[in-house]
Amino acid sequence: MAGKVFFSVTMSLDGFIAPESVEDLMGRQWRELQQWIFPQRFFRENLKLGKGGEEGRDNDIVRETFERTGASVMGKRMFDAGEQAWPEEAPFHTPVFVVTHETRDPWERPGGTTFYFVNDGIEAALEQAREAAGDRDIRIAGGGATILEYVNAGLIDEFSIALSPMLFGSGIRLFEGVDAARVALEPVRAEPTQRVTHLTYAVRER
Numbered sequence: 001m002a003g004k005v006f007f008s009v010t011m012s013l014d015g016f017i018a019p020e021s022v023e024d025l026m027g028r029q030w031r032e033l034q035q036w037i038f039p040q041r042f043f044r045e046n047l048k049l050g051k052g053g054e055e056g057r058d059n060d061i062v063r064e065t066f067e068r069t070g071a072s073v074m075g076k077r078m079f080d081a082g083e084q085a086w087p088e089e090a091p092f093h094t095p096v097f098v099v100t101h102e103t104r105d106p107w108e109r110p111g112g113t114t115f116y117f118v119n120d121g122i123e124a125a126l127e128q129a130r131e132a133a134g135d136r137d138i139r140i141a142g143g144g145a146t147i148l149e150y151v152n153a154g155l156i157d158e159f160s161i162a163l164s165p166m167l168f169g170s171g172i173r174l175f176e177g178v179d180a181a182r183v184a185l186e187p188v189r190a191e192p193t194q195r196v197t198h199l200t201y202a203v204r205e206r
């Protein structure tokens with residue numbers, strides 16, 4: 001059976017997932033937004049931030065999200081930010097398809113991550129990701145622009161949001177420009193922890 005297409009992001013209470021400028025990515029707002037994930041053991045070890053860390057429900061959710069993912073798709077801006085920040089052993093350990101106008105040869109990292117640069121649109125990238133993922137799910141990793149393209153094309157089955165208890169004020173808004181007349185949501189799960197509220201929805205066409 002083919003896997004689900006999903007995304008999983010951290011969002012501020014006022015709806016933002018990143019600062020406007022990539023230069024601000026390591027800034028205060030980003031750190032506050034993501035404060036729940038940095039202490040998690042799985043996240044720390046996967047990003048080579050050091051051993052040890054929290055092992056509660058937040059950690060399980062990070063690990064489960066990783067384990068269900070057989071391939072990822074991301075936008076070029078997210079890739080550009082990650083290319084600077086990820087360790088040499090990039091944290092995906094699966095094929096990753098980058099939708100972009102830039103032509104570039106595949107970039108293979110140690111540990112099983114290979115980035116493929118796809119120039120013929122989101123559907124072609126998804127098709128390649130489905131093939132690579134086998135029975136596992138396909139994660140639309142981000143950022144906001146790319147997620148929105150998939151939502152508006154009716155290609156997302158399910159998504160999870162870690163709702164972070166902070167306000168951004170401005171930045172990249174997750175649902176800016178969503179085709180709200182087309183998308184209906186069905187609650188699947190709501191799970192609060194001490195740090196964030198994990199919300200999961202199934203997406204249905206209206």
Ligand SMILES: NC(=O)c1ccc[n+]([C@@H]2O[C@H](COP(=O)([O-])OP(=O)(O)OC[C@H]3O[C@@H](n4cnc5c(N)ncnc54)[C@H](OP(=O)(O)O)[C@@H]3O)[C@@H](O)[C@H]2O)c1
Pocket residue numbers: 008009010011016017018019022025074075076077078079081099100101102119120121122141142143144145146147149172
């Ligand atoms: N809060 C979270 O959990 C979370 C998760 C993931 C990412 N993020 C953040 O999101 C930010 C990036 O998001 P973003 O919305 O600015 O950008 P993005 O979606 O990562 O990338 C957009 C870019 O991808 C390329 N692209 C997208 N669709 C395309 C298509 N159909 N055909 C060809 N190229 C296409 C274009 O770049 P080119 O024209 O240059 O090729 C476009 O400018 C980063 O700062 C990242 O850290 C946050």
